[in-house]
Amino acid sequence: MAKRTGDKYQTIIDAAVRVIAKYGYHNSQVAKIAREANVADGTIYLYFRNKDDVLVSVFREKMGEFIRATRERLEQVSTVEGKLRELIFMHLSHLAQNRDMAVVTQIELRQSNPVVREGIRETLKQYYRLIEEVIREGMAEGVFRRDVDVRTIRMMIFGTLDEAATSWVMKKGKFDLLAQVDPIHRLLLSALRKESQEEETA
Amino acid sequence: MAKRTGDKYQTIIDAAVRVIAKYGYHNSQVAKIAREANVADGTIYLYFRNKDDVLVSVFREKMGEFIRATRERLEQVSTVEGKLRELIFMHLSHLAQNRDMAVVTQIELRQSNPVVREGIRETLKQYYRLIEEVIREGMAEGVFRRDVDVRTIRMMIFGTLDEAATSWVMKKGKFDLLAQVDPIHRLLLSALRKESQEEETA
Amino acid sequence: MAKRTGDKYQTIIDAAVRVIAKYGYHNSQVAKIAREANVADGTIYLYFRNKDDVLVSVFREKMGEFIRATRERLEQVSTVEGKLRELIFMHLSHLAQNRDMAVVTQIELRQSNPVVREGIRETLKQYYRLIEEVIREGMAEGVFRRDVDVRTIRMMIFGTLDEAATSWVMKKGKFDLLAQVDPIHRLLLSALRKESQEEETA
Amino acid sequence: MAKRTGDKYQTIIDAAVRVIAKYGYHNSQVAKIAREANVADGTIYLYFRNKDDVLVSVFREKMGEFIRATRERLEQVSTVEGKLRELIFMHLSHLAQNRDMAVVTQIELRQSNPVVREGIRETLKQYYRLIEEVIREGMAEGVFRRDVDVRTIRMMIFGTLDEAATSWVMKKGKFDLLAQVDPIHRLLLSALRKESQEEETA
DNA sequence: TATGAATGAGGATTCATTCAT
DNA sequence: GATGAATGAATCCTCATTCAT
Numbered sequence: 050m051a052k053r054t055g056d057k058y059q060t061i062i063d064a065a066v067r068v069i070a071k072y073g074y075h076n077s078q079v080a081k082i083a084r085e086a087n088v089a090d091g092t093i094y095l096y097f098r099n100k101d102d103v104l105v106s107v108f109r110e111k112m113g114e115f116i117r118a119t120r121e122r123l124e125q126v127s128t129v130e131g132k133l134r135e136l137i138f139m140h141l142s143h144l145a146q147n148r149d150m151a152v153v154t155q156i157e158l159r160q161s162n163p164v165v166r167e168g169i170r171e172t173l174k175q176y177y178r179l180i181e182e183v184i185r186e187g188m189a190e191g192v193f194r195r196d197v198d199v200r201t202i203r204m205m206i207f208g209t210l211d212e213a214a215t216s217w218v219m220k221k222g223k224f225d226l227l228a229q230v231d232p233i234h235r236l237l238l239s240a241l242r243k244e245s246q247e248e249e250t251a
Numbered sequence: 252m253a254k255r256t257g258d259k260y261q262t263i264i265d266a267a268v269r270v271i272a273k274y275g276y277h278n279s280q281v282a283k284i285a286r287e288a289n290v291a292d293g294t295i296y297l298y299f300r301n302k303d304d305v306l307v308s309v310f311r312e313k314m315g316e317f318i319r320a321t322r323e324r325l326e327q328v329s330t331v332e333g334k335l336r337e338l339i340f341m342h343l344s345h346l347a348q349n350r351d352m353a354v355v356t357q358i359e360l361r362q363s364n365p366v367v368r369e370g371i372r373e374t375l376k377q378y379y380r381l382i383e384e385v386i387r388e389g390m391a392e393g394v395f396r397r398d399v400d401v402r403t404i405r406m407m408i409f410g411t412l413d414e415a416a417t418s419w420v421m422k423k424g425k426f427d428l429l430a431q432v433d434p435i436h437r438l439l440l441s442a443l444r445k446e447s448q449e450e451e452t453a
Numbered sequence: 454m455a456k457r458t459g460d461k462y463q464t465i466i467d468a469a470v471r472v473i474a475k476y477g478y479h480n481s482q483v484a485k486i487a488r489e490a491n492v493a494d495g496t497i498y499l500y501f502r503n504k505d506d507v508l509v510s511v512f513r514e515k516m517g518e519f520i521r522a523t524r525e526r527l528e529q530v531s532t533v534e535g536k537l538r539e540l541i542f543m544h545l546s547h548l549a550q551n552r553d554m555a556v557v558t559q560i561e562l563r564q565s566n567p568v569v570r571e572g573i574r575e576t577l578k579q580y581y582r583l584i585e586e587v588i589r590e591g592m593a594e595g596v597f598r599r600d601v602d603v604r605t606i607r608m609m610i611f612g613t614l615d616e617a618a619t620s621w622v623m624k625k626g627k628f629d630l631l632a633q634v635d636p637i638h639r640l641l642l643s644a645l646r647k648e649s650q651e652e653e654t655a
Numbered sequence: 656m657a658k659r660t661g662d663k664y665q666t667i668i669d670a671a672v673r674v675i676a677k678y679g680y681h682n683s684q685v686a687k688i689a690r691e692a693n694v695a696d697g698t699i700y701l702y703f704r705n706k707d708d709v710l711v712s713v714f715r716e717k718m719g720e721f722i723r724a725t726r727e728r729l730e731q732v733s734t735v736e737g738k739l740r741e742l743i744f745m746h747l748s749h750l751a752q753n754r755d756m757a758v759v760t761q762i763e764l765r766q767s768n769p770v771v772r773e774g775i776r777e778t779l780k781q782y783y784r785l786i787e788e789v790i791r792e793g794m795a796e797g798v799f800r801r802d803v804d805v806r807t808i809r810m811m812i813f814g815t816l817d818e819a820a821t822s823w824v825m826k827k828g829k830f831d832l833l834a835q836v837d838p839i840h841r842l843l844l845s846a847l848r849k850e851s852q853e854e855e856t857a
Numbered sequence: 858t859a860t861g862a863a864t865g866a867g868g869a870t871t872c873a874t875t876c877a878t
Numbered sequence: 879g880a881t882g883a884a885t886g887a888a889t890c891c892t893c894a895t896t897c898a899t
Binding site for chain 2 (some may be wrong): 073075096159160161163166170194196197198200201202204205207208209210211213214216218228232233234235237239240241242
């Protein structure tokens with residue numbers, strides 16, 4: 050686990066994001082990150098256990114921040130339909146506004162080794178939980194269908210957003226990611242609405 | 252490009268799948284694959300340009316086979332709703348029946364370098380096209396909504412299936428992937444049905 | 454030792470010269486020579502013990518031919534001064550007329566391994582002997598100085614011609630090698646003439 | 656280009672000379688040089704770009720040193736005849752005193768690849784220039800003949816010395832290289848003296 | 858805390874040679 | 879004699895990590 054004291058901790062994380070976004074995961078050596086952060090190679094090991102720890106921390110810090118911000122915004126929305134839209138908006142706009150982070154999370158960090166991937170998965174679970182909270186709220190309010198497992202629905206929501214984000218990054222931002230917010234919202238809402246449930250239930 | 256003649260070509264590809272599934276991408280040395288295939292290290296280079304070419308070929312061959320099989324099955328289904336279900340079924344059952352391949356495609360190959368990823372992306376596009384054909388057919392028949400871009404819908408379908416498969420692999424198959432076929436079918440159908448379109452269109 | 458029967462022996466040697474001249478010693482694989490000679494890789498091993506044997510044979514055959522031709526020409530010249538000139542002329546014109554061979558003998562084969570170099574040295578000794586015969590003849594006739602060892606004089610003659618040839622190849626033939634015949638002849642003659650000996654002898 | 660600071664730079668170069676002289680160019684692995692220098696393999700790459708850079712540096716440093724020393728000695732000699740003798744003496748005694756270096760420069764490094772050979776050629780040109788300076792001085796003073804191009808004369812001088820050195824190394828030092836200094840001096844002086852020019856000029 | 862020189866394990870690839878046909 | 883598919887040994891270099899200062 051990384052020491053989180055001192056501003057060098059943040060400096061190194063931010064440097065890592067820039068380096069990975071610029072050079073790609075496989076060209077992001079510790080020495081390069083150290084140079085970008087204006088510290089010595091060895092200094093990184095005062096704040097992080099090893100390179101994997103830096104990468105996991107990048108994801109945890111940035112994603113943690115994003116989850117906190119999203120949770121706050123959701124609290125200010127009254128309807129679950131609105132919350133679903135806010136979730137979609139936050140997910141896509143967050144990445145659209147941070148091309149570097151988008152490249153890092155959608156492409157580069159996925160090339161990392163099992164240790165890093167496990168660390169990422171851990172953080173991702175918090176996000177999964179947030180999505181599932183919204184789904185459960187919709188079910189409790191009788192707005193969302195109840196005939197499909199919450200986790201399956203969460204897979205659809207996250208999978209859709211993740212695929213949209215990855216496509217956008219792969220196509221180098223040649224389409225407007227934010228323009229996807231409403232179409233995706235409409236699709237997901239149609240999938241989730243209770244009305245549609247009746248006809249499906251065999 | 253790999254020489255595709257001779258049965259050694261297939262032997263090596265199959266050996267690669269087993270090795271990668273067992274040891275992980277980062278522990279799959281050429282020598283290990285050669286031993287598993289019962290050939291000399293150098294023999295691999297008679298059939299493949301380099302290690303990357305082996306990995307890309309693994310994906311291309313296996314995915315190509317899958318796409319062909321899926322396309323055939325879809326032709327034998329008359330309704331688009333049925334085709335959508337067949338697509339979901341094929342995607343999930345294909346992976347559920349080949350744990351090794353599932354691990355390789357959902358986890359390991361995503362850790363590969365940019366060259367391999369590009370080769371994979373190329374094959375993936377064929378699958379995207381197949382999904383989009385089904386969507387367009389549904390639209391043409393007036394069964395699927397037309398107010399959302401085909402590509403956005405494809406992102407939802409592929410994203411949902413991909414996330415389900417990844418979750419299943421990450422949880423080491425601790426839930427029944429095939430049990431997800433119908434719930435996902437219901438969700439996607441609700442999202443796509445034309446009826447639902449009316450109320451959404453602003 | 455190579456089998457010298459059959460025309461494939463010559464075919465392979467000639468192919469080797471072309472390949473080495475074109476691609477350089479370090480890029481002249483057995484397979485490449487075989488292709489150039491229009492035979493299978495394995496066929497080369499019916500005529501030569503191994504790759505080194507091919508290279509040594511190239512030098513021995515070509516150099517042997519050259520030595521024979523030079524010896525014949527020398528016999529038709531009456532004076533030793535004339536013979537020295539003929540020697541210089543043959544050496545330089547032989548290389549000037551066969552750029553491929555010049556590249557091979559002056560540059561490429563010198564990069565070879567100790568085994569090949571030893572084989573070459575063996576053939577070279579015959580040439581050394583020819584040069585020394587001319588020197589001894591001049592000494593016997595009282596035309597050339599006797600106060601310097603024959604081998605030292607031979608080193609000067611061969612060293613001068615060899616350096617001239619190497620310079621010419623390195624400069625890609627940008628000067629006229631044959632124009633060096635007379636200047637070199639004048640220099641060597643001055644060095645060897647008996648008159649000059651008197652003042653030098655301490 | 657190699658970092659030339661620190662004594663490890665010199666340590667590695669000296670180790671390389673010993674290893675190449677002992678095992679031959681084709682048996683001088685980086686690991687062997689590192690062990691001989693008592694450093695880790697990777698340390699070599701802190702001081703040299705790659706293996707070729709080590710080899711070129713060996714030649715450049717040792718030859719550079721030799722050229723500097725020779726130039727200094729030449730300055731202390733007043734006559735061109737004396738300078739020519741000093742040049743011959745320095746060339747042969749330098750190699751006679753450093754069997755390892757003699758083996759490396761006369762035999763082993765000539766087996767190297769084109770990159771190394773080019774690096775060597777570059778340094779050699781400085782030596783060519785030094786030789787030509789002496790020749791021009793002799794011409795300017797009216798001591799050396801002017802009817803032969805400076806470069807041709809340089810080819811004779813360098814070619815003679817180089818062939819003598821190579822012969823000595825090939826014969827494993829079985830004759831006294833330094834005993835060749837005066838005979839070669841006499842030969843070259845006879846070749847260069849102005850008096851001899853008159854009779855030659857047609 | 859901070860430095861950065863030093864470490865050393867690890868792997869893809871080439872190519873001369875063989876030998877069953 | 880001729881083939882060419884198969885073999886497998888051999889090596890340079892990178893880069894995460896350490897530790898003396």
